[in-house]
Amino acid sequence: MSPSLVKKSILNVLKKSPQIDILLIFTICGVVIVSLIPPQILKHIIDYNLVPKNSDKLLISALAYLGVLFLVGVFGSIRDAGLTIVGQKITKEIRSGMMEKLEKVNSLFFSSNESGIVVSRFTNDVDTINSMFTNGIVGLIIDCFKIVGIVISIGMFSTKLGLITFLLLPLIYAITRTFQKRMLKAQIRNRILVGKVNNHISESLNNIQMIKSFNKEDYMEKNYTTVLLDNYKTVEKVNFYDSVYSPIILLIRALVIATIVILSSKQLNYLGISLGMVAASIELISDLFRPIENLGMELQNIQQSLSGIQRVDEFYREPEDDGKNKELKAQTIIPRREEVELSFNNVTFHYEKGTEVLENINLRINSQEKVTFVGRTGVGKSTLFNLTMGLIKPSTGSITLNGIDVYAIPNLEKRKLFGYVxxxxxxxxxxxxxxxxxxxxxxxxxxxxxxxxxxxxxxxxxxxxxxxxxxxxxxxxxxxxxxxxxxxxxxxxxxPPILLLDEITANLDSITEEKIVSVLQKASEAHTILSISHRLSSMIACDTVVILEKGRIKNTGSPEDLLQKDDWYRSHIALEKLTWS
The missing domain is CATH 3.40.50.300 (P-loop containing nucleotide triphosphate hydrolases)
Structure with missing residues (x-):
């Protein structure tokens, strides 16, 4: 299994930016520690200045209180700036890695993945990973440290109150864990649907002329509405969990504060703490539940990030074009244009196992030979061309050019060997x-x-x-x-010595078609040509015609021979002459 691209990118960025790493650690520790000081100062002000009505050093204590709050804001600002820088660097690293992967990924990947879904992985999924650093995991760590510090601070005021606060944590953990599981499932589903929405928009824009020409606006709109509605329902589910989580936390906080006030009253005095300790405890409790409230948003961002990481790493684990021999050069494979031998050696290919597109193709094409492939739509003609250029690999068998497996030829050299139209x-x-x-x-x-x-x-x-x-x-x-x-x-x-022509006269008028064929006839004088023709009567002059049927070679021969011995070929020639006469 390939290593995680996201993990590699994070480690690379952290290694390259040690100064920012140290600054982040310093500010994170600073935020946690400094945020615990204000309640202690408040306790001192109430117990030593307000209750005994002693104004000595009250101003100093008040200024100290404000100064510490200011420091909390400074540390928070530096932390946010550092996280933004690190997040952007990681985003850049991930997208660069994905682009490198895209250049290596096997061509079969694009047969089963629409362009909109691939684009969504580069944009939406990577953006959610970025949010993990700016609004997710680091904030979650800080808030967890704050919670631990607050529990310890409250325990220093009253062991009983500290115990009550500590016992609340499993309840809060159980609530957050429940929401975490449900939100992760919804977020993964949401990422998939966002890709489908993007793909539908991309397809609509690419085919807008056809849509308008055939009055298919309503059809495309209905399909888009269906996909959008599915996406909306998923987002609605995520928002529901998020909106329910915060009120539950707020209700628990209110109950805890009310309990502290009641237990500290003169009538009960169960906790045995001063008025300043009560005020400080209430502030600490509020500070305790503030990070817990933040956990909802942070968990949502983390769940989005995890689903984004999962989809990015799925893409990174896609099979690559392996077996490329970088030492192969075009001039060494075909030193002279007169020395071309293209061989199909028992070639079989399938996109899905058990459904053969091509089966047992055996053929030899010599230098400057002109070969035309014909057959019904869907018999594998275009797939055969992709195999010939080494874009995809045969399931079994091989295609060789002068004895060299075409799939092993580096992509950089292929343009010097093959010209594709x-x-x-x-x-x-x-x-x-x-x-x-x-x-x-x-x-x-x-x-x-x-x-x-x-x-x-x-x-x-x-x-x-x-x-x-x-x-x-x-x-x-x-x-x-x-x-x-x-x-x-x-x-x-x-x-290039070899030209591959894939039904290039399709959808052209007869005059333009005649001009194209004339140019190709001129090109055929110095090239080995493989062509696919949708109209037999418009083929360029060729030496050999290969008839494909159900993924197999049904018949081969010169056009003249096939007119004599192949009923399908003869009937189609006659039908086209009748149609165009």
């Missing part, structure tokens, strides 16, 4: 040139210009305000066809 071109904040280079410093300006010229976008980009340096701030700068051409430019700019 998908159906959608994802823009990000940056210039036109950076959309192609992806801010890879090893890719020169000349390579970007060459890639643009290859796909025929040089003139259009030159017409933009700043040419290649034009910032891309919205999707409307390029048409759908131009985005697909940019996607091809992005794939070929590093001049």
């Amino acid at each position: 998908s159906q959608n071109f994802h823009l990000f904040k940056g210039t036109v040139a950076e959309q192609i280079s992806l801010q890879d410093e090893s890719i020169t300006r000349e390579q970007v210009e060459k890639a643009l010229n290859f796909v025929g976008l040089t003139e259009y980009v030159a017409s933009l305000e700043n040419g290649l340096d034009t910032p891309v701030s919205h999707d409307n700068l390029f048409s759908q066809g131009q985005k697909q051409l940019l996607s091809i430019a992005r794939a070929i700019v590093a001049n």
Whole structure:
């Protein structure tokens, strides 16, 4: 099991900031000790100055009382500032560790976790861990020390009163423990639901055009309302426990103070203490229950933090892309473009055990061969591409490139080997040139210009305000066809020997599709190409067609051979010609 990221981050911050650690320990001790002094001064004022009506040193005692209260405030302020600094440093350390983990996590993680849930772990869950230091565990420790100090101080006035106060502590502990268990369960559930709420918002924003186009606003709103209502009910449960806890503590405090007054009255005089001791005891009792009241909020923050820690550490324990050989270099794997041999060796893959997506795939692709994968939706074509690029690992079997397992190739080297073009071109904040280079410093300006010229976008980009340096701030700068051409430019700019084309002519009009296919035909002259085609009639010229059915290879051969021997292939070609004629 991987070590706790949160524990590692806390230890790293504490090791790097010894001065702040010492300051925090000093101020925590100062707050606890100094807060116990005012009741003692109050007792002295009443017993030695007010009851005997002796004004000597009354002013000094009063100033001392105010001065100690001032010191309590100073220590408290320094403590809060120190906790805030430490909390922010720990938050930064945790998020940095999570980002490092995100870069290493296995791609299968993203198949079962929506983006909103992952974002929630980086934001909400880490923020709750921060609150553990600013409003949680440190405050809880201080309050516990205060409670012990107060019980001892009261015991010094009266052993009987100290015993009564001590016997109250198990009752308070039982109450807080009960609420702690219930609140933890509710907080963990709340964190999960917050992730679902965030994910729904993210999905709605990403698909807003489709939602509006198909008049699905009401449907999305109903789903959002359902998730939000579940979240509200969970928060309501947490708030209920919190709101019930404080009144119970207040009622116990009132009963204890009333008991002290009655037992100290002239009629009973059971405790045998002076008037100053009674006043000091009442103040100490109030001080005793004040931290106990705070325990409710502190416990809530700690429960939120524990649920956040649990979810962050769950993420940190996710399987990583293991088996990467950092010594492998692209030029050593494929020293010459004419020497490419991609082999699928009895490859089987499943996302869930027992449900095979691909099964017993055996195939060999040679240098500059053009292979097209066809088949019904859901037969595993795109999964096969992810396996080919080493993004995911076969459940059994292997895929090798010139004898090297593709999964072992470092991600840094893969762009030099594989150029991937998908159906959608994802823009990000940056210039036109950076959309192609992806801010890879090893890719020169000349390579970007060459890639643009290859796909025929040089003139259009030159017409933009700043040419290649034009910032891309919205999707409307390029048409759908131009985005697909940019996607091809992005794939070929590093001049990889292998291109993977995933249904890139889907959703394009016939004229744009023809232009894309023309560019790809030109690219095919110097590359080994693997493509997925949703329309057989629009395939680029290929040497081999691989028909997939139910995760297996049903048939392979040249387009001409398959027209003769495969009924499914022949019927689909005929149907498409009839549809488009």
